Amino acid sequence: MMTRFKSLLLSLWLGHSQGLSVSPVTAINSNQLQAEKSKLLDLLQATPKEDPVLADPLTKESLTISTTSPFLGGSRYSRQTFTLQSPSNTYRGTSGTFLDLLQPAGEDNSTESSLFKTVVPLIPPPLRSAMAGMNDEYIPMRDLFTSPSVSFAYERGWRQGFRAAGFPGPDQEAEMAMAYFAPSMAKSDDKVLVDMSCATGLFTRRFAASGKYSRVLGCDYSDSMLLEAGRRIRAEPSLLTSKSTKLDLIRLDVGRIPMKDNSVDALHAGAAMHCWPDLDAAMSEIYRVLKPGGRYFATTFLSSYFGNLQRAEGGASGPSKQAFQYFGSVEEIRFLLVSGGFQRENIVIEVLGNACVVIRCEK
Numbered sequence: 001m002m003t004r005f006k007s008l009l010l011s012l013w014l015g016h017s018q019g020l021s022v023s024p025v026t027a028i029n030s031n032q033l034q035a036e037k038s039k040l041l042d043l044l045q046a047t048p049k050e051d052p053v054l055a056d057p058l059t060k061e062s063l064t065i066s067t068t069s070p071f072l073g074g075s076r077y078s079r080q081t082f083t084l085q086s087p088s089n090t091y092r093g094t095s096g097t098f099l100d101l102l103q104p105a106g107e108d109n110s111t112e113s114s115l116f117k118t119v120v121p122l123i124p125p126p127l128r129s130a131m132a133g134m135n136d137e138y139i140p141m142r143d144l145f146t147s148p149s150v151s152f153a154y155e156r157g158w159r160q161g162f163r164a165a166g167f168p169g170p171d172q173e174a175e176m177a178m179a180y181f182a183p184s185m186a187k188s189d190d191k192v193l194v195d196m197s198c199a200t201g202l203f204t205r206r207f208a209a210s211g212k213y214s215r216v217l218g219c220d221y222s223d224s225m226l227l228e229a230g231r232r233i234r235a236e237p238s239l240l241t242s243k244s245t246k247l248d249l250i251r252l253d254v255g256r257i258p259m260k261d262n263s264v265d266a267l268h269a270g271a272a273m274h275c276w277p278d279l280d281a282a283m284s285e286i287y288r289v290l291k292p293g294g295r296y297f298a299t300t301f302l303s304s305y306f307g308n309l310q311r312a313e314g315g316a317s318g319p320s321k322q323a324f325q326y327f328g329s330v331e332e333i334r335f336l337l338v339s340g341g342f343q344r345e346n347i348v349i350e351v352l353g354n355a356c357v358v359i360r361c362e363k
């Protein structure tokens, strides 16, 4: 009797009948168990996949992304971590922050330099230029926006100030960009949109919410801007649960875009070109990543706006003098786009109000 009981227990445990009747339900459960087990294993050790758009910023080789599940070594509330691997370099990211494709993992800026960049925007302008001279790595037009205080203020008033130059405001600007992108999107199967220098994601969120694109990549140099963008995206959960649009935040340098040649249908750069330290590199890179027929929509300022700003700030030592590129004329901007690779006849530039330049061009 005891032996038969032991054998029953053993057969139930092993899931074999061994001459005893085991109901079909038990057999199905065992199969289901196996399936669940293998799903769980897949989840824990997701197979690395090549990203169709992203590339190593240094070598432009393809990147394979692997994901470490939050279940491994953490609670279910912890973040997924991503490893992006090219044959030459490794990059990292987390689901709660961004994919860092500015530099290979482990080659972060020194703490001293990061601290310097954070503190400089808080220093009064006349002292700021003297201090910036002490640190060769500080590039004002790029690093002004790495300050958490600027990132905090950006959508809380800073951006509204652009109306004085003739900017219509984010809602209308987003509509203008999406209308221009529509024909290139209509021809595309994968509908990839890049929001370059997205800052706090004010346009990234509008583009993603529109449901018009399969993938939206919000990209910026500034980690504090991207963290603020992430916070604002998480406050709109529908952006993260959308089945139609994949949304990524990427840290990068526009002068070394971590994307494949001919991989992007449309690239938006709102109020950003005047902030890019190497405009020639940026324009060649934008041209390179756009698909043939892909479209670029950008807004920027004519330098007359900064002249007014400088006078208001009390002279040429103000932060605008240090922080921005100057575009004296529309012709200057057209020349820049042509140098980047765009055909002159595919470029349309208009000026709104005093100094808001709107650029539309097709590759």
Ligand SMILES: C[S@@+](CC[C@H](N)C(=O)[O-])C[C@H]1O[C@@H](n2cnc3c(N)ncnc32)[C@H](O)[C@@H]1O
Pocket: 141, 142, 143, 145, 146, 159, 196, 197, 198, 199, 200, 202, 203, 219, 220, 221, 222, 225, 252, 253, 254, 255, 269, 270, 271, 272, 275, 276, 277
């Ligand atoms: C004035 S904000 C524009 C934000 C937003 N697109 C808009 O329309 O309001 C300029 C942005 O350019 C980013 N930026 C500066 N240098 C950059 C670079 N080298 N690569 C990418 N982004 C850069 C800054 O971090 C900042 O977030």
